[in-house]
Amino acid sequence: MLTAAERWGGGEDERPFLPRAFSVMRERGGQLEFLFDDVGPGTRRLMELDAGDELLLLGPLGNGFAAPRDGRRPVLVGGGVGIAPLVIWADHLGGAQTLLGFRDAAHAEGAVLIAGAEVATDDGSVGHHGFVTDLLDLDDTIEVYACGPPPMLEAIARLGVPAQLAMESGMACGFGACFGCVVPTANGYVRLCVDGPVIHT
Amino acid sequence: MIDFCGIPLAHRIINGSGTFDAIAARRVFGDALLEQFPFAAFVSKTVTLEPRQGNPPPRLWELPGGLINSIGLPNKGLAGYLQEDLPQLAELPVPLIVNVMGSRREEVAQLVSAFAEREEVAALELNVSCPNVKTGLIMGADPGELAGLLDAVRQQTDKPLIVKLTPNCASPADVAAAAEDHGADAVSLINTLRGMALDPHRPGEPWLGGGTGGVSGPAVRAIALSQVREVRERVSLPIIGMGGVQTGRHAVDLSTVGADLVGVGTESFRDPLAAARIAAEASTLNEAFPANAAPAVAVVRT
Numbered sequence: 001m002l003t004a005a006e007r008w009g010g011g012e013d014e015r016p017f018l019p020r021a022f023s024v025m026r027e028r029g030g031q032l033e034f035l036f037d038d039v040g041p042g043t044r045r046l047m048e049l050d051a052g053d054e055l056l057l058l059g060p061l062g063n064g065f066a067a068p069r070d071g072r073r074p075v076l077v078g079g080g081v082g083i084a085p086l087v088i089w090a091d092h093l094g095g096a097q098t099l100l101g102f103r104d105a106a107h108a109e110g111a112v113l114i115a116g117a118e119v120a121t122d123d124g125s126v127g128h129h130g131f132v133t134d135l136l137d138l139d140d141t142i143e144v145y146a147c148g149p150p151p152m153l154e155a156i157a158r159l160g161v162p163a164q165l166a167m168e169s170g171m172a173c174g175f176g177a178c179f180g181c182v183v184p185t186a187n188g189y190v191r192l193c194v195d196g197p198v199i200h201t
Numbered sequence: 202m203i204d205f206c207g208i209p210l211a212h213r214i215i216n217g218s219g220t221f222d223a224i225a226a227r228r229v230f231g232d233a234l235l236e237q238f239p240f241a242a243f244v245s246k247t248v249t250l251e252p253r254q255g256n257p258p259p260r261l262w263e264l265p266g267g268l269i270n271s272i273g274l275p276n277k278g279l280a281g282y283l284q285e286d287l288p289q290l291a292e293l294p295v296p297l298i299v300n301v302m303g304s305r306r307e308e309v310a311q312l313v314s315a316f317a318e319r320e321e322v323a324a325l326e327l328n329v330s331c332p333n334v335k336t337g338l339i340m341g342a343d344p345g346e347l348a349g350l351l352d353a354v355r356q357q358t359d360k361p362l363i364v365k366l367t368p369n370c371a372s373p374a375d376v377a378a379a380a381e382d383h384g385a386d387a388v389s390l391i392n393t394l395r396g397m398a399l400d401p402h403r404p405g406e407p408w409l410g411g412g413t414g415g416v417s418g419p420a421v422r423a424i425a426l427s428q429v430r431e432v433r434e435r436v437s438l439p440i441i442g443m444g445g446v447q448t449g450r451h452a453v454d455l456s457t458v459g460a461d462l463v464g465v466g467t468e469s470f471r472d473p474l475a476a477a478r479i480a481a482e483a484s485t486l487n488e489a490f491p492a493n494a495a496p497a498v499a500v501v502r503t
Contacts, residue, residue, distance in 0.1 A: 014265035016416065019471055056472070061229060172263050172268060173470035176225025179272045180261035188254055189275065194225050 016042035021083035021171045021193070023147070025113070026185075037086040045183065061174045062197050065089050065145055065164050072143035075099070075131055076114070079148025080107060085166050086141060087113045088177070089145055096145075101132025101152065131155070156201075163201045167192055203241070203491070205439060205462055206361035207321050207388045208296050210241040212491045214452060214480040217389075217443045217466030218244040218300040218326060219272065224230050224289050226473060235294055239469070239476035240307065240409070241462070244298040245282075245290055247328045250308050252278035257410035261397040267467060268420025269396045271411030274302065274328075279395055281317055298363065304334045306353035317358035324361035327354070330369070344369035344379035351383035361386040363441065366432070368421075369395050373428050374435040381436045389430060389441035389464065391425045393417045400458035418467040419445040426458055433459025447475070449482025449490070456489060 020042040026033040028156035036043045049055065063091070068074050076086045076098040087167055090096055098117040102108040105125040111117045118135055119127030128135055133155050136144070146156045147166035156163050167193045172178040183196070190196065202209040223243055227234050242377075255275030262269040277285060287376045291296050299322050303309035329341025329350065338346045340366065355362065364380040366373045369393040377388050393415025398408040407413070425444020433440060434502065442460025446452055447469070452463040463483075465476040474477070484492035 015263055015267060017471075018261075018263050018268060029437075055455065058473070170259060172270070172467075173259055173473070175229045175473055176222045176474070177220060178261070178470050179219075179255065179275055180262065180270060182255070182258055182275075185258075189258075193227070194229060 002196040010173050013083075015040075016045055018042075018172050019056070019058065019174065020046070021061075021165065021168075021174055021197075023088075023197075025087045026090065026091060028030075034111075035081055035087075035162065037081040058174060062193055063195070064165070064199075065198055068143040069162055072162065073097070075142045075144050077101075077136065077144055077146040077152070079152045080131060081110075082146075082166070082168075083110055084149035085115060085147050086145065086182070090114050097133050101148065102126070133159075163165045164198050165201065166198050167196055169197075203253065203307045203462075205242070206324060206363075208242065208361065210296065210462070212241045212480045212484075213456070213462050213489070214240060214476045215242045215298075215441065215462055215464055216240045216244055216469060216476065218246040218298075218328065219246045219274070220466035221236055221291055221469050221473075222246065224286060227289075230473070234473075235292070235475060236428060238294050239474050239480075240295060241467075241480075242296045242323065243290065243293050244300055244326060245286070246276055246462075247274045247300045247302045248279060248282045249274065249278050249302055250279050250311065252276065252281055252310060259408060260414075262408050262414070263416065264370050264396075264416065264420055267416060267420035268470075269398055269409065269414040269416050270393070271409035271414030275413055279312060283315070283319075287319065291321035298324045298326050300326040300328050300365070302328035302331050304331055306335075306350050308335065310354045310357050311361070313354045314357040317360060318360055322360065322361060323383050323407070324386075325358065325364040326365050326389060327391075328365050330365070330367040339367065339370065341365070341367045341376055343371075344375045347376050348379045348383045351380065351385060355384040363387040363389050364430075365392055366390040368424060368428055372433045376437070379431040380434045381438050383386055385438060387439040387441065387461075388432060388436065391421065391428050391444045394421055394424065405483070417445070419447060421445050422447075422451060426454060429455055430458035446479060449479050449484070452483040453490065454481050455489045456483075456487065473476075 022034050023040045025035045074096040079101045098114045100117045101120045104123050108126040111119045120132040128184045142165040169181040170180040174193045176194040181192045256273030259338045300306040301312040364385045396416040397413040400406045400408040422445030439461040441462045442455035443464030468475040483490035
């Protein structure tokens with residue numbers, strides 16, 4: 001009897017099995033770019049891909065960011081790997097004030113993806129020591145575009161300024177079939193894949 | 202054409218109830234979805250008399266070779282379904298099978314009766330994985346309980362009645378035999394197997410908002426194969442076999458042990474056109490399987 005020590009099943013717990021949902025980070029010269037954080041068997045497998053390896057891609061899916069309401073000034077707020085959709089949105093807007101929060105200096109290297117971004121870190125190793133939302137200059141002419149961890153999005157939703165929040169939830173399909181990715185809203189549960197992932201407040 | 206309970210079908214691959222939302226999918230993919238619709242018949246999500254929100258999230262847990270879902274049958278209720286969903290589902294290019302569930306026999310009879318006169322509906326499927334609040338028994342887990350249910354609903358319609366058998370019982374074959382004796386036109390199996398996962402961050406607490414959920418995907422394929430064969434040995438009714446079907450070979454396997462039609466469920470989550478691919482693959486393996494239109498799959502080089 002023989003068993004190879006590694007990759008004998010399909011990875012950790014024989015996962016991944018389901019596809020994983022990602023924002024497009026950037027489109028350049030006919031190529032799509034994505035941002036991964038190595039958090040589990042799915043992202044680990046994707047990060048192992050080599051040039052020329054094949055990939056199944058279904059998309060684009062869901063509702064992205066929309067133009068600012070009433071000529072408001074866009075302010076982009078991102079946290080961790082959640083900065084990905086802000087990169088393509090900053091490209092689309094042709095630049096905007098951008099505030100990015102990270103755990104530490106190593107993760108904060110991602111700030112180079114958006115020119116002129118102001119940075120906050122949890123450990124104070126780079127930029128402001130504290131929450132990225134501390135850097136927000138609140139006035140009634142801005143619209144916030146945000147993507148990041150749930151506590152950050154909840155903090156932004158509480159600010160009372162117009163905001164577009166790109167949310168995240170585990171998904172099995174991405175096109176409304178499985179009803180697995182719901183989040184609670186004032187109108188009941190909504191599927192983030194078809195009624196999000198951007199939620200307007 | 203395939204004949205299924207008098208309904209002509211272009212091929213043998215359909216969807217499992219609750220695994221495809223044709224209305225949402227049409228919004229996402231446009232009318233191209235109708236032009237190469239992957240299923241030979243469409244089974245809609247379970248409809249209940251009253252609207253249901255479904256279970257609190259999280260609703261999904263990935264497994265080795267599958268997933269556990271705890272969706273909780275969210276739906277608009279009978280009135281909402283008739284008004285909002287049915288007109289859109291009637292535009293699909295294939296026959297519509299409506300799946301219904303109630304917690305009393307009278308409720309199920311009322312649902313069946315509401316669809317009996319609707320021309321848009323080709324057949325009804327009974328979701329019997331729910332307890333009868335009067336007896337406390339799962340309607341589809343006990344032959345006597347299922348017989349009572351069919352006696353209450355059979356007279357409500359001339360349309361084909363399909364019983365979706367649950368694998369979470371002592372003998373699905375005994376229940377299938379009761380279904381045949383009490384007027385069912387077909388049985389479908391397997392429904393999901395009850396399972397649970399623990400929250401990695403809260404020791405001892407369930408991960409799923411609903412506590413337990415249903416296991417589906419390749420992990421249950423061997424169980425489906427065995428239960429379809431067991432049911433085929435007991436009944437002569439048409440059988441819709443499903444459970445972990447990912448390839449044409451899996452569809453042919455279920456057919457070999459007695460399935461007339463084959464349902465695709467979890468695999469459609471990974472690829473919305475999986476059923477079309479499976480039909481095409483099966484057609485190359487077995488002449489009983491006509492081909493559907495070839496699926497369009499985009500492969501991107503990194």
